[in-house]
Amino acid sequence: MIFLLKIENLTVEFGNLIAVNNFNMEVKEGEIHALIGPNGAGKTTVFNAIYNFVNYKGNIFFLDYNLKKISTYNLVNIGLSRTYQNLSLFPTLNVIENIQLGLYRKLKSNFIKDIFGFDVFKSKGVTEKIQEVLTLLNLTQYIYYYPSFLPYGTQKLVELGRAIISNPKLLLLDEPAAGLNTEEKIYFREILRKLRDKGITLLIVEHDMELIMDISDYITVMSFGNKISEGKPLEIANDKNVIEAYLGEA
Amino acid sequence: MKKFIPYILLILVLFLPLILRETPSIIGYLNLVMIYGISAQGLNLLLGIGGQISLGHAAFMAIGGYTSAIFVVHYNFPFIIALIISIVVSAIFGLIVGFPSLRLKGFYLAIATMALGNVVGDVLRRMSITGGDQGFRNIPTFDLFGFELESYSSKFYLILFFFLLTYFISRNFIKSKSGKSLIAMRDSEVGALSVGVNISNAKLLAFILASVFAGLSGVLYAHDISYLHPSNFALPLSINLLAITIIGGLGTLWGPILASLFWIFLPLIIGSKLELLSSVIFGIVVILVVLFLPRGLSEIIFRIERNLKKVNGI
Numbered sequence: 001m002i003f004l005l006k007i008e009n010l011t012v013e014f015g016n017l018i019a020v021n022n023f024n025m026e027v028k029e030g031e032i033h034a035l036i037g038p039n040g041a042g043k044t045t046v047f048n049a050i051y052n053f054v055n056y057k058g059n060i061f062f063l064d065y066n067l068k069k070i071s072t073y074n075l076v077n078i079g080l081s082r083t084y085q086n087l088s089l090f091p092t093l094n095v096i097e098n099i100q101l102g103l104y105r106k107l108k109s110n111f112i113k114d115i116f117g118f119d120v121f122k123s124k125g126v127t128e129k130i131q132e133v134l135t136l137l138n139l140t141q142y143i144y145y146y147p148s149f150l151p152y153g154t155q156k157l158v159e160l161g162r163a164i165i166s167n168p169k170l171l172l173l174d175e176p177a178a179g180l181n182t183e184e185k186i187y188f189r190e191i192l193r194k195l196r197d198k199g200i201t202l203l204i205v206e207h208d209m210e211l212i213m214d215i216s217d218y219i220t221v222m223s224f225g226n227k228i229s230e231g232k233p234l235e236i237a238n239d240k241n242v243i244e245a246y247l248g249e250a
Numbered sequence: 251m252k253k254f255i256p257y258i259l260l261i262l263v264l265f266l267p268l269i270l271r272e273t274p275s276i277i278g279y280l281n282l283v284m285i286y287g288i289s290a291q292g293l294n295l296l297l298g299i300g301g302q303i304s305l306g307h308a309a310f311m312a313i314g315g316y317t318s319a320i321f322v323v324h325y326n327f328p329f330i331i332a333l334i335i336s337i338v339v340s341a342i343f344g345l346i347v348g349f350p351s352l353r354l355k356g357f358y359l360a361i362a363t364m365a366l367g368n369v370v371g372d373v374l375r376r377m378s379i380t381g382g383d384q385g386f387r388n389i390p391t392f393d394l395f396g397f398e399l400e401s402y403s404s405k406f407y408l409i410l411f412f413f414l415l416t417y418f419i420s421r422n423f424i425k426s427k428s429g430k431s432l433i434a435m436r437d438s439e440v441g442a443l444s445v446g447v448n449i450s451n452a453k454l455l456a457f458i459l460a461s462v463f464a465g466l467s468g469v470l471y472a473h474d475i476s477y478l479h480p481s482n483f484a485l486p487l488s489i490n491l492l493a494i495t496i497i498g499g500l501g502t503l504w505g506p507i508l509a510s511l512f513w514i515f516l517p518l519i520i521g522s523k524l525e526l527l528s529s530v531i532f533g534i535v536v537i538l539v540v541l542f543l544p545r546g547l548s549e550i551i552f553r554i555e556r557n558l559k560k561v562n563g564i
């Protein structure tokens with residue numbers, strides 16, 4: 001298997017608007033793949049199609065699975081995980097509880113255990129796993145904070161922690177660097193590299209060109225729902241179509 | 251010090267029937283507080299933890315109460331067996347009522363559950379085995395392996411047992427993996443989906459739990475009061491239970507009990523002649539709590555806890 005994710009002729013329509021138009025893309029195992037494009041290009045909609053949040057024409061394959069046939073809540077079980085453009089943390093749970101929930105499907109419990117107060121999140125091996133993620137993301141000092149008391153950048157790290165603790169094969173990140181300050185971005189870049197080195201394939205939607213050009217192995221560019229270019233960072237930086245699409249936006 | 255407070259409270263509660271032996275009717279009211287507290291705790295799990303609204307919660311109580319009464323009176327089942335049957339029936343009923351929640355949210359779910367509650371009332375009114383519009387009379391008191399609980403205080407201990415049981419189940423459930431999956435669903439459905447929560451199952455679980463708690467509460471009510479009438483479990487009670495859950499503090503463990511204490515004792519304190527006044531006060535308190543106390547009356551408990559921590563220098 002060379003391609004971890006394969007999108008074939010994806011079309012998503014909202015009424016008269018064609019948000020994604022006959023779009024094709026392949027994500028190779030082990031790479032950092034960026035999906036870029038001006039606002040409204042359809043990037044998030046591609047993610048939402050992968051997650052079965054929207055109806056679509058075409059096919060999306062992940063490993064040997066046709067994702068149309070997999071319920072959203074089972075995606076984490078086959079090795080997919082994601083973050084959202086607008087955070088999707090659980091505000092009434094603290095940082096460690098948010099991250100623990102990323103293991104929801106890995107841990108077995110039953111109703112009897114539940115009502116007798118047996119805490120599966122504290123079982124053997126689990127605490128270490130959680131500690132590992134907290135250390136990687138430098139969140140150890142925040143574990144008892146509620147998300148809304150933390151800076152936006154830190155909240156994004158918490159969401160990332162929740163997404164990676166299940167050891168996904170493919171991680172989808174929707175604008176992970178948006179809203180981060182320069183220092184946080186530098187730190188974030190290192191984390192993304194570490195994740196790739198751990199064997200997680202990354203598909204990243206991002207507007208920060210400097211970050212994208214620096215860390216991506218491969219880039220796909222969308223504009224108005226269409227794929228307008230794809231290639232290695234240097235090829236994309238010099239692509240006439242891409243430059244035009246971005247200038248047209250400005 | 252703080253560790254012992256729950257035990258001191260518990261011992262105090264255990265001695266209440268002795269302390270209040272001159273005024274057994276107070277114990278009778280406390281029994282009702284616990285009965286409605288159990289029901290409200292169920293609604294708290296549904297709404298406060300799972301974020302699903304129900305305007306038919308009182309119907310769950312009716313299902314439990316009538317089931318137990320029918321099996322004990324018409325089929326001569328022992329109370330304990332009738333209780334277990336009622337719990338199972340309530341669970342199945344909760345599952346059925348939960349199905350609309352898979353498609354509906356907010357106001358629409360409120361209306362759908364209200365309609366289901368009305369259907370239950372109408373059916374109970376028309377059946378003969380339930381006593382129809384005459385009500386179900388002469389339901390025997392709790393019979394525990396031949397011991398009939400006649401006095402308020404003997405009933406008190408049985409009801410207290412179930413009250414504590416449901417309290418501990420709720421407490422552990424909220425902290426458990428399944429409990430947190432409900433909280434996750436309430437907080438962010440897409441977040442819950444991406445960590446693998448099956449939203450449909452989580453919603454149904456919430457409805458089943460709510461129905462089982464309410465069903466148990468209904469069973470206790472039936473054998474405590476010994477009389478059931480469909481109109482006692484109609485929309486007004488559902489709305490009051492909702493108000494109790496909210497003014498207690500959604501999602502808090504103490505909320506349901508504090509608020510049902512308030513709800514039962516307010517009319518007694520004000521005096522039965524001024525029933526209207528106590529409804530008005532209850533209404534005003536609901537509004538004030540919604541406006542100023544996000545954690546409801548259990549805010550009081552949180553404040554006490556915090557002050558105790560200060561005293562202990564933690």
Ligand SMILES: Nc1ncnc2c1ncn2[C@@H]1O[C@H](COP(=O)(O)OP(=O)(O)OP(=O)(O)O)[C@@H](O)[C@H]1O
Nearest residue numbers: 014017019037038039040041042043044045046085
């Ligand atoms: N649920 C929806 N219903 C209707 N229109 C939608 C919906 N979701 C997205 N759209 C529209 O589809 C188009 C693509 O949106 P999308 O969110 O995929 O863009 P994007 O590339 O992620 O943009 P951005 O960089 O601003 O996040 C936009 O015109 C958007 O308004």
Ligand SMILES: [Mg+2]
Nearest residue numbers: 043044045085
């Ligand atoms: Mg987007």
